Amino acid sequence: MRIATIKDVARRAQVSLKTVSRVVNDEPSVRQETRARVLKAIEELRYRPNASARSLRGATAHTIALVYDNPNPHYIISVQHGVLAICGEAGFGLQIHPCNSKSSALADDLTALAQRWRLAGLVLAPPMSENTELLRALTDNAIPLVRIISAASDPGDGYPCVYVDDRDAAYAITEHLVQLGHTRIGFLWGGKQHRSSPERFKGYEDALRDYGIAINKKLIVAGDYSFDDGFRGARRLFRLKDRPSAIFGSNDEIAAGVLAAARAAGMNVPYDLSIAGFEDSPISRQSWPALTTARQDTEAIANHAARLLIARIRGNADAVGNEGFRPDLVVRGSTAPPRPR
Amino acid sequence: MRIATIKDVARRAQVSLKTVSRVVNDEPSVRQETRARVLKAIEELRYRPNASARSLRGATAHTIALVYDNPNPHYIISVQHGVLAICGEAGFGLQIHPCNSKSSALADDLTALAQRWRLAGLVLAPPMSENTELLRALTDNAIPLVRIISAASDPGDGYPCVYVDDRDAAYAITEHLVQLGHTRIGFLWGGKQHRSSPERFKGYEDALRDYGIAINKKLIVAGDYSFDDGFRGARRLFRLKDRPSAIFGSNDEIAAGVLAAARAAGMNVPYDLSIAGFEDSPISRQSWPALTTARQDTEAIANHAARLLIARIRGNADAVGNEGFRPDLVVRGSTAPPRPR
DNA sequence: TACATAGATGACAACGTTGTCAACAGCGGT
DNA sequence: ACCGCTGTTGACAACGTTGTCATCTATGTA
DSSP states (O other): OOOOOOOHHHHHHHHHHHHHHHHTOOOSSSOHHHHHHHHHHHHTTOOOOOOOHHHHSSSSSSSEEEEEOOOOOHHHHHHHHHHHHHHHHOEEEEOOOOOOOOOOTTTHHHHHHHHHHTTTTEEEEGGGGGGGGHHHHHHTTTTTTEEEEEEESSOOSOOOOOEEEHHHHHHHHHHHHHHOOOOOOEEEEEOOOOOOHHHHHHHHHHHHHHHHHOOOGGGOOOEEEESSHHHHHHHHHHHSSSOOSEEEEEEHHHHHHHHHHHHHHOOOOOTTTTOOOOOOOOHEEEEEEEOOOOOOOOHHHHHHHHHHHHHHHOOOOTTOSSSSSEEEEOOOOTTTOEEEE | OOOOOHHHHHHHSSSSSHHHHHTTOOOOOOOOHHHHHHHHHHHHTTTTOOOHHHHSSSSSSSEEEEEOOSSHHHHHHHHHHHHHHHHHHOOOEEEEEEOOOOOOTTTHHHHHHHHTOOOOOEOOOTGGGGOHHHHHHHTTTTOOOEEEEEEOOOOOOOOEEHHHHHHHHHHHHHHHHHHOOOOOOEEEEOOOTHHHHHHHHHHHHHHHTTOOOOOGGGHHHHOOOHHHHHHHHHHHHTTTSOOOEEEESSSSHHHHHHHHHHHHTTTTTTTTTTEOOSOOOHHHSSSOEEEEEEEEOOOHHHHHHHHHHHHHHTOOOOOOOOOBBEEEEOOOOOOOOOOOO
């Protein structure tokens, strides 16, 4: 069965192509009666505008891309759904584009992608969103973009963004541990190329300083936002003469790794060791005990990013970022006061 | 900077539009020398064919959609990446389309989607792939599709598919438990609308029968492929007078729920209780002890589905499904011989 | 009555690409 | 010299839509 075109609708409704176009695009100056006739024809023929023709006529396709390189499926799916929801409302399509953030050809790849599909713009997830060189290359090619970054405020570098205050949330988590009575609190870093890592560390550092607890470098271990790194990092901390009584993992995966290591070492969480994560990903709820963490409303963040991008595409160059998303502390069973010595 | 079109290339290479088109599409009958001249111009102008124009000219866009309604992010991401890899090779774009498998408007939604974007075809993930009514509606609208299903062989109902032999793998898992010495083996069902659920149950049933162990209905609990159902189901089994010594959860989420319930009940896994899952999702590795499970190579399965779809789109209507994917048993720390009474 | 004004509608071109067909050159065979 | 072939190239239309401009009608005003 041939798919109906605007021509078929025009013939059936006894009007010109242009009038149908006007009805479809909700343009004014169509008589009520005419509009009704056209709508009826559209309905009867099950007419759907051809996106290819539309985008050929206009300068760009009504499609944006989501660019990411992040091993965390739950996070990515949330971002995807958040962006998709807005795309759906706005009549935009979405292309997903996982890629290698370390590739030197990234800028060329993305430019080629955008040109090939005449993409209207890009949403960049971390860590791509924090690669200034890339941002400049894309901007030089006049590709609209919005990025999701970790920062306390809009960095004001001219690249539009939606920002999440990881520092503040990490502060809250550390504060929670301190208030439980912990003073020896381990910290496991996330990946270095993610800006969220130093932000979260800063929150940890600031909280300790504010509560008058000295930073102990031995309690701080590098890592890469992975379960295995959490496991290894925890083992390293367990070998210290003076073990930490609490460990703050830079994300839930790391914290789950710490939990596994604690279990392997025969420790009883939270009594022998408190553990906190970050993100409120499913793994934090599906551990036993469930992990204290910081809830990030990733879908809302992605909603915001997509809305911002589409507003800019539509010509509202002043459309501005958010007032700042701030993850909320979620206290669960993995944290408790330290065991008295 | 304006994006170069085929016209610009033609002008610069001193040839006609059509000749450029021939070079771009690797058509024969272009002199070596001409081809080189055109390629040079393409390079210099960084020309990229406009996908919208191409698809407007042809019958459909070079874009397919992946349709799913599955709460498991790891599974979905794997399928996405598997499909994307093939799309990349073949020069196809991908639209992702999460949806509600229970929606009655699903067939209409998908038809509208396909028409609007002039999609070349659909890849359907479970459980959409197992909804015959939907398949018929799509086929009636001449929308090419390939589905990923759970079955021991191609059902031969005319809808092309890639199939995964869940029954066989579930048999292997059950056999593993039996061979460890378990005779009271609990089974937690997955979601009813997933065809994989009865398949996995069948594997459990068949193995028990083959080893002469009577099926005990009390040990079989309904569920929905979720952690929480695993938790609840396990608690129910724990209340039995004669508890199972092993529990087979229909997927890793369920098994992780069982593990949490066991932990909450103070049991020592695997000595007090053996637990097995299905899928080899990250949660199975990130539990402690890590879960015995069946490894599904989801990306390879998705690769295959995408290849099959694209072959059919390209006119090879006889392109046929796989020889059957069969998940492999992966033995980890969560299973051990039962404790002697 | 004439005239300006606004509202409704349509004709037409253009977006970038590819399929169809025609043109032309060079070649070997009659 | 003529024919028919093959290989190479280009002119042109068409895909479905929307922006531009022109036309036409009805209405209100001088």
